[in-house]
Amino acid sequence: MLARPVLHVLRGPRQRFSSSIRPNPTGAIRILYGSQTGTAQLFANQLAEGLEDKGLKNVIVQALDEKPPNEIFSPGDLHLVLASSTGRGEPPNNARKFYDWIMNDPSAKLDKNVNFAVFGLGNKSAHPNNYNVVGKRLDARLSEMGAHRISDIALGDDGGCIEGDFDEWVGNIISNLAVDEKGDGEESREAPVTFSSSPIEGEDEQHKPQPRENPEVAELHKKSKRPMSKNHPSVVLGPAQSHVVRRDLFHLSGSNRFYAENTEKLQVLDNIILTPDAGESALREIRVSLKCHHADTNSEELSYTTGDHFVVYPRNSDAIVDAYVHMLRVDPHAIITDNQNESYPYPRGITVSETLSHCVDLGAPPSPSFSRMILGREDLDYVNDIANPRRTVIDLCLQAGTKLSLEDLLYNAIPMKPRYYSIASSSIKSPDQVILVYRPVRYMTSNGYLREGICTSYLAHKGAAQRGLDDTAFLPALVSPNPTFRLPRDTQTPVMFIGGGCGVAPIRAFIEERLALRSMGHEFGPAILFLGFRNPHDEVYQGLVQEALEVGALTESEIVYSSGCNTRGRCQQMLVADLVRQRGEKVWKHIQDGGHVYLCGGARTFGAAIEAAFLDIFQEQNMNFDEANGYLRELGDKGQLAEDLSD
Numbered sequence: 001m002l003a004r005p006v007l008h009v010l011r012g013p014r015q016r017f018s019s020s021i022r023p024n025p026t027g028a029i030r031i032l033y034g035s036q037t038g039t040a041q042l043f044a045n046q047l048a049e050g051l052e053d054k055g056l057k058n059v060i061v062q063a064l065d066e067k068p069p070n071e072i073f074s075p076g077d078l079h080l081v082l083a084s085s086t087g088r089g090e091p092p093n094n095a096r097k098f099y100d101w102i103m104n105d106p107s108a109k110l111d112k113n114v115n116f117a118v119f120g121l122g123n124k125s126a127h128p129n130n131y132n133v134v135g136k137r138l139d140a141r142l143s144e145m146g147a148h149r150i151s152d153i154a155l156g157d158d159g160g161c162i163e164g165d166f167d168e169w170v171g172n173i174i175s176n177l178a179v180d181e182k183g184d185g186e187e188s189r190e191a192p193v194t195f196s197s198s199p200i201e202g203e204d205e206q207h208k209p210q211p212r213e214n215p216e217v218a219e220l221h222k223k224s225k226r227p228m229s230k231n232h233p234s235v236v237l238g239p240a241q242s243h244v245v246r247r248d249l250f251h252l253s254g255s256n257r258f259y260a261e262n263t264e265k266l267q268v269l270d271n272i273i274l275t276p277d278a279g280e281s282a283l284r285e286i287r288v289s290l291k292c293h294h295a296d297t298n299s300e301e302l303s304y305t306t307g308d309h310f311v312v313y314p315r316n317s318d319a320i321v322d323a324y325v326h327m328l329r330v331d332p333h334a335i336i337t338d339n340q341n342e343s344y345p346y347p348r349g350i351t352v353s354e355t356l357s358h359c360v361d362l363g364a365p366p367s368p369s370f371s372r373m374i375l376g377r378e379d380l381d382y383v384n385d386i387a388n389p390r391r392t393v394i395d396l397c398l399q400a401g402t403k404l405s406l407e408d409l410l411y412n413a414i415p416m417k418p419r420y421y422s423i424a425s426s427s428i429k430s431p432d433q434v435i436l437v438y439r440p441v442r443y444m445t446s447n448g449y450l451r452e453g454i455c456t457s458y459l460a461h462k463g464a465a466q467r468g469l470d471d472t473a474f475l476p477a478l479v480s481p482n483p484t485f486r487l488p489r490d491t492q493t494p495v496m497f498i499g500g501g502c503g504v505a506p507i508r509a510f511i512e513e514r515l516a517l518r519s520m521g522h523e524f525g526p527a528i529l530f531l532g533f534r535n536p537h538d539e540v541y542q543g544l545v546q547e548a549l550e551v552g553a554l555t556e557s558e559i560v561y562s563s564g565c566n567t568r569g570r571c572q573q574m575l576v577a578d579l580v581r582q583r584g585e586k587v588w589k590h591i592q593d594g595g596h597v598y599l600c601g602g603a604r605t606f607g608a609a610i611e612a613a614f615l616d617i618f619q620e621q622n623m624n625f626d627e628a629n630g631y632l633r634e635l636g637d638k639g640q641l642a643e644d645l646s647d
């Protein structure tokens with residue numbers, strides 16, 4: 001059985017320290033989170049456990065909207081705010097009221113004894129223009145309102161190693177709470193205790209005493225990176241229930257529920273390969289009915305607006321779950337009853353197999369400290385050895401011959417997150433169903449293992465019901481509004497759609513919407529389409545584009561391929577970013593005419609390349625690099641540039 005990490009991600013069971021931390025600060029520690037898909041919430045709970053492990057009392061965890069906004073902050077308390085950005089730099093739903101209050105009420109003030117620190121959660125490559133804007137704005141505004149910042153904002157990048165970013169922030173916070181090594185509860189004068197001490201009158205940012213490294217805390221940091229041998233809380237297993245065969249977790253409710261509110265059991269109507277000639281990585285289209293099949297639901301049907309996202313709860317494949325069951329040597333049918341241990345991160349009362357299937361992301365690389373624990377060594381080039389080759393827990397265990405317990409896995413592995421897809425259909429044309437476009441992810445790891453993307457392979461195995469209510473025909477899913485990604489209200493406003501690969505999905509939705517509006521008699525302004533595929537075999541929706549061109553829902557379209565020629569023998573071998581650059585004058589005029597631009601595709605390469613092309617185009621118009629960057633941001637801020645970029 002493996003040991004728990006000490007400081008890292010603080011996901012493990014409680015461990016008591018001969019504390020080098022202030023044992024009982026005068027105020028409470030309020031951990032406040034705003035979370036859309038659960039990461040900030042998970043981190044908030046881990047942080048609370050970790051601080052309690054250090055002997056700190058009065059640690060409270062709350063969602064930012066749990067109290068009226070003006071009652072959240074208390075003088076003398078420390079407020080650790082974890083907030084993600086969603087939509088296009090929007091706050092999560094459970095922070096919306098608070099965010100609106102803090103941003104829009106200029107008279108709102110905070111006492112100077114309100115202490116705070118912010119950890120923002122975002123994704124730099126997917127949302128370069130809106131990276132962590134919510135965290136950054138909250139941090140700036142809290143300071144402007146008069147509160148006392150105890151440490152600089154930290155930014156977690158979900159496109160990189162967010163757990164590592166979080167670890168580092170937690171380390172800084174803990175250093176800030178530390179007293180000297182006398183450990184007698186009495187603060188040394190030099191101790192960097194900033195929380196609960198009032199800011200010194202007249203002190204400005206530059207002259208604030210800087211936290212110093214406390215030797216004992218530094219030692220704790222080092223230890224945190226080593227396996228420790230401590231007692232684990234055990235996961236209590238009840239008698240096996242082999243007759244229990246559930247393929248979803250809708251029966252769980254209240255604080256034990258697993259799915260987010262508004263999640264429904266939805267029926268798959270169709271699941272087809274769009275480009276059969278493209279081989280295994282062909283684009284596919286899945287059609288899902290919005291009619292609810294969940295017994296407890298109040299609503300009959302979900303609704304959406306064109307441009308929204310669809311959120312799917314995937315499961316690990318049975319083969320992967322079996323491999324873990326075998327490795328852990330556990331009875332898959334045993335029920336996890338564990339009611340005692342508050343820190344247990346998943347629903348109770350479900351079987352081991354259900355927990356492994358639904359709750360843990362068995363395809364994700366383990367966090368840095370869990371990797372160190374499994375491998376039993378500290379030196380690790382995490383990015384190159386673990387994250388980039390996407391090595392999983394089982395890979396590392398096999399490599400190191402580590403015997404992992406069920407507890408080790410459940411407390412340390414990455415929880416399963418629901419996946420977001422751009423809806424590819426128009427709500428005017430098909431209000432009762434959505435279309436998603438996806439490409440099954442399959443790749444060979446550097447050490448020769450075949451890997452499949454969890455959600456895309458989950459979707460690929462879905463099919464329309466063959467026999468009544470066949471399980472493979474249903475998905476747990478919900479609609480997530482994306483209000484900043486909409487066609488202009490005035491159909492005469494010029495639009496330009498720029499997309500690559502799976503980015504064709506939201507573009508398909510907009511084209512279908514314009515066709516529907518056309519049939520209702522609407523008149524349109526210019527609409528330009530720049531679209532790229534891997535090769536001609538990968539090209540989809542030619543018929544729809546053609547129809548749109550014929551009726552004026554599109555006015556021009558250029559399709560390019562990163563390799564190969566199209567079927568009509570015309571070579572358009574080019575990247576979309578180069579096409580955009582070549583059409584620089586047209587792009588510039590479109591923007592000057594007040595036209596809207598929509599960027600849709602992968603974030604890391606496509607999104608970054610198109611933004612670089614835009615910067616080049618703007619610099620051609622006598623802007624320097626900084627001005628071009630500022631102009632791009634301005635277009636986003638005023639809603640003329642909208643992005644739907646995925647990770």
Ligand SMILES: Cc1cc2nc3c(=O)[nH]c(=O)nc-3n(C[C@H](O)[C@H](O)[C@H](O)COP(=O)(O)O)c2cc1C
Pocket residue numbers: 034035036037038039040041084085086087088089090092121122123124127130131132133158162309420
């Ligand atoms: C639909 C969607 C929109 C997002 N928008 C942004 C954004 O505008 N800026 C950003 O930095 N990150 C953005 N992200 C990335 C999330 O902030 C990041 O994945 C974060 O870890 C999620 O934390 P949460 O699970 O607590 O909500 C977005 C993610 C999704 C799924």
